[in-house]
Amino acid sequence: MRGRAVPNTVSVVSESRVSEVVRQNSEYWERLAPHRHGEPVEFFSSGGSALTDDELAAIGDVRGRRVLQLACSVGDEALTFARLGAEVTAVDIAPSHLATGRAKAEALGVDVTFVLQDMMTLDAELTGFDVIYISWGGLCWVPDLTDWTRTVASRLNAGGVLVISEHHPLWEILTVRGDNALSVSGDYFGTDRVGYDDPLKAPEITRTIGAPDVPHRSFVWGIGSVVTAVVTTGLTVRALQEFPIEEMYPGLGEQAMSIPATYLLTAGR
Template identity: 35%
Template sequence: MTNEFHERNRLSWDAATAAHNSHKGDQAAFFRNGGSTLFPEEVELLGSIEGLDLLHLQCNSGQDTLSLARLGANVTGVDISDEAIRFARDLSEQSTISAIFHRADLLTYFAEQASTPGRFDRVFASYGTLCWLSDIDAWAQGVAHSLKPGGRFVLVEFHPFAMIFDEQWNMRYDYFDQTPIASDGVSDYVALSGEGLAPDGYEAGVETFVNPHPSVEFFWGIGDVVTALAKNGLVIEQLREYPYANGWKGFERMRDSGGRRMVPPQDMVRLPLMYGIAARRAGR
């Protein structure tokens, strides 16, 4: 059944990805002119990556992948969406920034790589990735298996506590309910976030996008994530929580507090909206 869920999500992402990129203008020119889509949080947790082999999980259309390559890493990106990987390869060629891209369901990719462990100095994932994974333990095992001894895994993700709210900030979802959630499909969250997710300037692009393919999301609390990583031999070195969400206006009346850090409206208390993990595979 999980394979069926992943296939639904692949189709949904194929449809949404085209809409997302329609709002971002000439991305190849953005990169040729020195642009980067990375935020300070992930750069700090990753540390220096020059000359290192880096695996970027669920890389979407490759913007962060190419930004990591520009910092000197040898980067491999993996994503389930055919449209995302097609766009990423084109963007790599047009921007003249080299990276390798694989189109694959991430859990399938990990299984296929089981015979070649320890290939990467860094493994990286960010922003809205875990909710598309049906098996957090298989994911953590794949992360650990991909790292060289002493290698580091970095995750920057939206905080699961924020997911108890609906878009109007009403408490609606049970934090501890891990029943898969069916939805109308991957939304055009780039349109909803405007310049927050279009650093080179927002363009109208596709308007009133409706995804023809429904999707299925999974919920993993911070305890689930940390436990899965620890069970598979990773030493948690940092766990940080942030009172803002980079780029993403996921709720009504969110505002930019500076640097595209989106925070709740002024009449609300601060909430954990994002978290970061840095973990090391034991050994040298």
């Protein structure tokens, strides 16, 4: 039997279109942003962490280290890094998200530099980081994985680490139809996604306020594409962990624990 001849695609949008995709996605997210608040300030002040134990174990002690969070949204993970003693910069393309993050940082009395910035075209001064982190629905907004990993790798210090903590691409394309029943609702190899066939894969807030009526485009990056893009930049993959999370496949039953829901990739320079 012959396999389907599908390469591990890393670029799907022509260079000229990347900026248009980012512009559209920026408008989409700015419409959602006033409705997204993340964890309340009290969550952090009472010791809560927006970083998982697995992430913290992979990243190690961040005290005194320079951390860059990409697609930071309202900055919950950035605030957690700052409370752990890191020097944190966090970028996003939605001004209202950044405003929420700044207000929470001020209320908590922690320093996070929130910057309005496209993660595809980071300013030259955003460099020299010990940790670059992206998570939970951040990577799916990257229109060109080759360019993105090249940029990110160039902003890491020697000995620095890139941490991608994301929804698993298999989860992105599978829809629960009932107990132990799944259907394929997306294309693992297609990468380019306009809208969402399965509303559970869309940003969670859209289930409350509906989807903004503006074009937006996200991407399913398969594991092979991510690893290929990362190693092609010269980074060394230290670990690639996959995790089952039953709640991410609601209605599937115990079989949900036999398939991946998230992954955590750690790569060093």
